[in-house]
Amino acid sequence: MVASNNSNDDRDLVGRARRGDREAFTQLIVQYQVPLYNMALRMVGRPDDAADVAQEAFLRAWEKIRTLRDAPFKAWLFQIAANLCYDYFRRGRRYGVMPDEDMTSNVVGLGITTPDPQESAESNERTRLVRDCIQALDHDMRIAIILRDVNGMAYDEIAAVLRVPLGTVKSRIARARAQVQERLQEHPDFFPTREDAHAE
Amino acid sequence: MPSEPRVPAEPTLEELSAYLDHELDAATQARVAEHVAGCDECRARLDGLRETVTAIRAMPMETPPRTFTVPEQRRQAWRWAPAGWIGGAAVALLLIAVGIQNLHLPASSPTSSTTSGGLAQHNAFAPYGQVAPLDRSGQSVPSTVQRALSANSTTVVDPQNSSRSLAISTDATSYPASGVITVHVTTRGLSGAEASSVRVFLSRETAKGGYAVGLTPPSSASTYPFDWEASYSISQMRLPAPVAGSYSLQVTIDMSSHQSLTASLPLTITP
Numbered sequence: 001m002v003a004s005n006n007s008n009d010d011r012d013l014v015g016r017a018r019r020g021d022r023e024a025f026t027q028l029i030v031q032y033q034v035p036l037y038n039m040a041l042r043m044v045g046r047p048d049d050a051a052d053v054a055q056e057a058f059l060r061a062w063e064k065i066r067t068l069r070d071a072p073f074k075a076w077l078f079q080i081a082a083n084l085c086y087d088y089f090r091r092g093r094r095y096g097v098m099p100d101e102d103m104t105s106n107v108v109g110l111g112i113t114t115p116d117p118q119e120s121a122e123s124n125e126r127t128r129l130v131r132d133c134i135q136a137l138d139h140d141m142r143i144a145i146i147l148r149d150v151n152g153m154a155y156d157e158i159a160a161v162l163r164v165p166l167g168t169v170k171s172r173i174a175r176a177r178a179q180v181q182e183r184l185q186e187h188p189d190f191f192p193t194r195e196d197a198h199a200e
Numbered sequence: 201m202p203s204e205p206r207v208p209a210e211p212t213l214e215e216l217s218a219y220l221d222h223e224l225d226a227a228t229q230a231r232v233a234e235h236v237a238g239c240d241e242c243r244a245r246l247d248g249l250r251e252t253v254t255a256i257r258a259m260p261m262e263t264p265p266r267t268f269t270v271p272e273q274r275r276q277a278w279r280w281a282p283a284g285w286i287g288g289a290a291v292a293l294l295l296i297a298v299g300i301q302n303l304h305l306p307a308s309s310p311t312s313s314t315t316s317g318g319l320a321q322h323n324a325f326a327p328y329g330q331v332a333p334l335d336r337s338g339q340s341v342p343s344t345v346q347r348a349l350s351a352n353s354t355t356v357v358d359p360q361n362s363s364r365s366l367a368i369s370t371d372a373t374s375y376p377a378s379g380v381i382t383v384h385v386t387t388r389g390l391s392g393a394e395a396s397s398v399r400v401f402l403s404r405e406t407a408k409g410g411y412a413v414g415l416t417p418p419s420s421a422s423t424y425p426f427d428w429e430a431s432y433s434i435s436q437m438r439l440p441a442p443v444a445g446s447y448s449l450q451v452t453i454d455m456s457s458h459q460s461l462t463a464s465l466p467l468t469i470t471p
Contacts, residue, residue, distance in 0.1 A: 022270065022272055026270070029268050029269070029270070033264055034261055034263070037262065037264040042259075047262070047265045048265065051264055051265050051266050051268075054264065054268060055266075055268050058270055059270055062270040126255065127260065130255050130256055130258075134256070145256070149253055149257055150256065150257075150259065154223070155223045170214050170217070170218050170223065171214055173221075174212075174213045174214040174217035174218070177217055177249050177252050177253060178213055180252050180256065181249060181251075184252060191251070
């Protein structure tokens with residue numbers, strides 16, 4: 001799930017968008033809408049709220065793109081969305097509310113063959129547990145691990161998005177992973193450790 | 201006196217985590233690798249972190265529940281709630297819509313070289329349930345010709361400007377699951393500068409919330425006013441079973457004024 005480096009492709013589109021070319025900006029939306037939405041979704045939890053965050057991030061980027069000089073568009077866009085996620089919680093919006101299972105499955109299942117029900121149920125439960133563990137992290141660790149393991153960003157990209165030193169990124173990701181691991185191990189049926197596997 | 205072989209220092213949690221990401225400098229990466237190779241405890245810690253990362257990365261990437269777009273004119277001031285300007289937001293909430301729908305591009309646009317023009321043809325939409333029209337679609341329909349599409353029709357007039365309207369019709373109200381739906385869309389009083397995008401969906405509400413499949417307008421639908429007809433194979437829509445049921449065909453024209461015109465028609469699909 002590591003993201004490709006689209007900075008070269010972005011440069012031309014960003015240049016055109018800065019001159020007011022809305023179609024160029026629309027191509028940037030197409031390129032980033034899924035990763036940006038998923039970052040927001042894993043941060044705020046609810047699909048509608050995540051879509052609001054993503055939409056607002058694109059709007060602000062469109063309005064401010066003239067101020068973007070040499071910085072990479074991707075990091076800048078995600079920085080806007082990250083700030084919106086901070087605002088979301090500062091303003092006392094719903095915190096840590098899980099997406100409705102039915103809504104999630106409808107979104108994913110659109111036009112796609114339905115997998116085996118039992119496998120699907122187990123997979124959904126694993127996803128739910130991982131999602132809950134990430135949601136339980138504090139904000140700083142959560143966004144760091146999401147940018148790394150959901151969005152596949154490199155550490156220096158994450159440092160640019162969060163405007164923190166590289167060492168801080170490294171530390172937050174490590175601590176976040178350790179906490180998620182600890183919580184997942186409370187569910188050995190879905191996440192058996194190697195010791196569990198050997199014991200069977 | 202010869203010294204014993206030195207075991208590299210035990211890596212920290214941060215080093216183990218960054219080791220997985222190949223984010224250590226070469227010397228540290230090698231030191232961690234060497235230590236882990238000879239230390240069961242650290243290897244177990246590393247395996248645990250690796251399995252955690254694998255579990256997180258196994259989470260599916262979700263499809264956005266609605267389209268994202270920006271207005272032609274930039275806003276003058278910030279505001280939080282974006283929903284107000286998204287035309288047809290109430291409709292969008294009912295639809296589990298995907299992708300950017302046919303944002304009209306001039307012929308010089310790089311993406312307009314695709315088969316039927318518009319971003320909806322971009323490969324990125326392939327998994328999202330986009331359905332292209334059949335080959336015979338895209339014929340411009342002379343307004344003077346009375347088509348056999350009056351079986352099911354509706355017209356929506358812009359309440360802000362009665363000279364603007366959107367009319368849609370289909371060639372039937374009921375189709376077999378193996379059938380073809382022919383859609384005719386006409387706009388009046390709308391220029392390309394005023395209309396920013398068109399979205400066409402076949403949607404269905406279910407007890408679990410509903411779903412929608414995006415229908416790509418034909419390439420001829422790149423200029424305003426619209427007057428086009430397109431045919432879509434129901435089997436190509438890969439609708440979730442059971443296919444038979446009540447559906448709604450919805451066409452939304454987003455306008456640069458942040459409003460939208462939406463017209464919908466009920467359709468029935470039989471086994």
